[in-house]
Amino acid sequence: MNILKAIAASNLSFSYEGSGKYALKDVNMDIEEGDFVIIAGPSGCGKSTLIRAFNGLIPHFYRGKYEGDVIVDDHRLPNEEPHQLFRIVGTVFQEPENQLLTFSVERELAFPLENAGLARQDMKKIVDSTLKKFGLCELRYRSPNELSGGEQQKVAIAAALISNPKILLLDEPTSNLDPLSASALLDLLHHLNDEGMTIVLSEHRLSLAAPYSNKLAIMDKGRLIDYGNTIDVLNKYINQDLVEIPDIFLIANALKQAGYYEGEMPLLISQFLSGIRKKPRTGG
Amino acid sequence: MSIISFDGVYYTYPLSEKPALNGMTLEISKGERVALLGGNGAGKTTALKHVNGLLRPNKGSVKIYGEDTRKTNTSNLSRKVGIVFQNPNHQLFAQTCWDEVAFALKNFGYDDLEIEKRVESTLRFFGLWDYKDESPFLLSVGEKKRLTIASVLIYEPQILVLDEPTAGQDIEQKKKIGNLLSSFKGEAVIASTHDMDFAARNFSRVVIMSSGKIVADGPTRDIFYMGDWKSAGILEPQTVSIAKITGISSHPLTSEEFVEAFKEEVAK
Numbered sequence: 112m113n114i115l116k117a118i119a120a121s122n123l124s125f126s127y128e129g130s131g132k133y134a135l136k137d138v139n140m141d142i143e144e145g146d147f148v149i150i151a152g153p154s155g156c157g158k159s160t161l162i163r164a165f166n167g168l169i170p171h172f173y174r175g176k177y178e179g180d181v182i183v184d185d186h187r188l189p190n191e192e193p194h195q196l197f198r199i200v201g202t203v204f205q206e207p208e209n210q211l212l213t214f215s216v217e218r219e220l221a222f223p224l225e226n227a228g229l230a231r232q233d234m235k236k237i238v239d240s241t242l243k244k245f246g247l248c249e250l251r252y253r254s255p256n257e258l259s260g261g262e263q264q265k266v267a268i269a270a271a272l273i274s275n276p277k278i279l280l281l282d283e284p285t286s287n288l289d290p291l292s293a294s295a296l297l298d299l300l301h302h303l304n305d306e307g308m309t310i311v312l313s314e315h316r317l318s319l320a321a322p323y324s325n326k327l328a329i330m331d332k333g334r335l336i337d338y339g340n341t342i343d344v345l346n347k348y349i350n351q352d353l354v355e356i357p358d359i360f361l362i363a364n365a366l367k368q369a370g371y372y373e374g375e376m377p378l379l380i381s382q383f384l385s386g387i388r389k390k391p392r393t394g395g
Numbered sequence: 396m397s398i399i400s401f402d403g404v405y406y407t408y409p410l411s412e413k414p415a416l417n418g419m420t421l422e423i424s425k426g427e428r429v430a431l432l433g434g435n436g437a438g439k440t441t442a443l444k445h446v447n448g449l450l451r452p453n454k455g456s457v458k459i460y461g462e463d464t465r466k467t468n469t470s471n472l473s474r475k476v477g478i479v480f481q482n483p484n485h486q487l488f489a490q491t492c493w494d495e496v497a498f499a500l501k502n503f504g505y506d507d508l509e510i511e512k513r514v515e516s517t518l519r520f521f522g523l524w525d526y527k528d529e530s531p532f533l534l535s536v537g538e539k540k541r542l543t544i545a546s547v548l549i550y551e552p553q554i555l556v557l558d559e560p561t562a563g564q565d566i567e568q569k570k571k572i573g574n575l576l577s578s579f580k581g582e583a584v585i586a587s588t589h590d591m592d593f594a595a596r597n598f599s600r601v602v603i604m605s606s607g608k609i610v611a612d613g614p615t616r617d618i619f620y621m622g623d624w625k626s627a628g629i630l631e632p633q634t635v636s637i638a639k640i641t642g643i644s645s646h647p648l649t650s651e652e653f654v655e656a657f658k659e660e661v662a663k
Binding site: 152153154155159205206208259260261262283286287288289290291292293294315316318319352353354355357358359361362365366369371380383384387389 | 433434435436437481482484535536537538559562563564565566567568569570589590591592625628629630632633634636637640641649650653654657658661
């Protein structure tokens with residue numbers, strides 16, 4: 112009677128080699144297929160480490176003390192190498208310049224396909240359509256090293272998606288993007304999620320990202336301290352300075368206490384408008 | 396008198412066809428806190444690098460305290476202008492966090508006792524004291540960023556230039572950086588940011604750039620309520636969107652201001 116989980120971490124603990132501290136401690140977390148999960152928490156709380164544990168870089172690339180288990184789409188990660196997850200997990204890392212390794216955008220996109228042994232014609236087709244989809248055609252022959260941070264980010268995302276993985280992991284993908292590009296990226300993730308892709312991203316800017324998610328995980332000092340429905344979780348952390356609470360949430364909460372707001376806490380302006388009890392004067 | 400002055404500045408990177416700065420004119424006076432906003436590739440970083448002479452105009456001029464950056468050297472400018480880059484990896488180089496933060500003071504010839512004192516208080520302020528003997532490169536992205544800010548603020552430059560200071564920072568650090576800007580004792584701060592809430596809370600003036608030019612410049616409140624600036628890659632702060640739709644007339648910039656304004660205007 113098991114529901115198929117996209118990712119299941121059980122009693123997961125990890126400390127990096129040479130570090131006496133646990134980067135992850137007793138993490139139990141199930142991500143179901145089709146979930147859109149945000150992982151939030153203060154810097155150094157273990158968000159990036161958890162993402163590395165979900166794509167197999169931990170323990171296969173980053174050495175250390177590993178306890179517990181991570182199962183990704185039926186693959187037990189401690190036993191399988193990251194490349195075996197090629198069609199299952201795509202990852203966009205926090206610093207795109209560390210991820211880009213070839214001399215042109217085109218090669219960057221073709222690289223994972225070459226590794227998977229695709230025929231040249233098929234490769235070209237996929238690369239062409241991906242360049243178009245991400246608005247990268249003009250950058251096709253440019254070196255990734257010369258691109259702006261935002262452009263590099265786009266290339267890294269396009270490369271992570273080129274194998275059409277079931278699960279996409281992103282480590283603070285919007286941190287170097289302008290707000291409009293960030294919301295365009297989130298729209299793209301929403302679209303992929305609609306088509307069935309499981310999305311897991313770590314993020315500080317919750318005001319932009321929270322409305323897209325169905326689940327929110329809060330980490331602190333290596334532990335998963337809360338995980339569940341986004342609005343329920345946000346409600347518990349309103350005055351704690353542990354994660355950034357969207358303005359709309361703070362406003363609704365303060366108005367609720369003063370008797371001006373009713374009903375479910377909002378993440379979207381439309382929800383907010385229907386919860387206001389007394390309308391102020393119009394105009395302005 | 397303006398202490399930073401851009402006059403019709405054009406700059407094109409070598410091997411590039413498109414100018415990164417395309418006739419930028421900007422005056423910043425003593426005491427100002429200026430946020431530079433705009434989409435990726437608008438020219439914000441290029442503009443900031445002109446403030447300490449790392450880049451010099453192809454055409455037009457940049458003057459710092461009246462001094463033309465083409466006629467003075469970068470080391471001379473860097474005592475007056477402290478710059479914190481967007482990517483900490485391009486700035487960090489020392490063996491330990493302690494050395495990183497102490498570097499400028501050593502260069503400027505401070506005595507050891509003063510250096511010890513300042514390094515400790517600075518590292519503690521930024522929550523980095525525990526890492527004083529560790530390599531800067533082992534820190535997380537957010538911690539590296541704090542370290543670069545610390546290593547510039549420690550020598551008290553008159554002008555502080557920050558490229559995306561809050562990128563990758565959590566809420567607590569973001570508030571700390573905001574407090575630090577308001578307590579900055581120097582004469583001017585100019586910072587690029589994609590974080591509109593941070594801009595709204597901490598800067599009295601915003602300058603919006605697009606394609607190497609300034610498209611808007613004025614008091615933060617006026618600029619955010621003048622338009623939505625989507626054409627420049629910007630999304631206004633969430634509070635501003637809500638205030639526009641609900642018709643709050645006092646133009647709040649923060650959630651606290653909104654709640655006060657709402658109560659007042661509804662109570663009337």
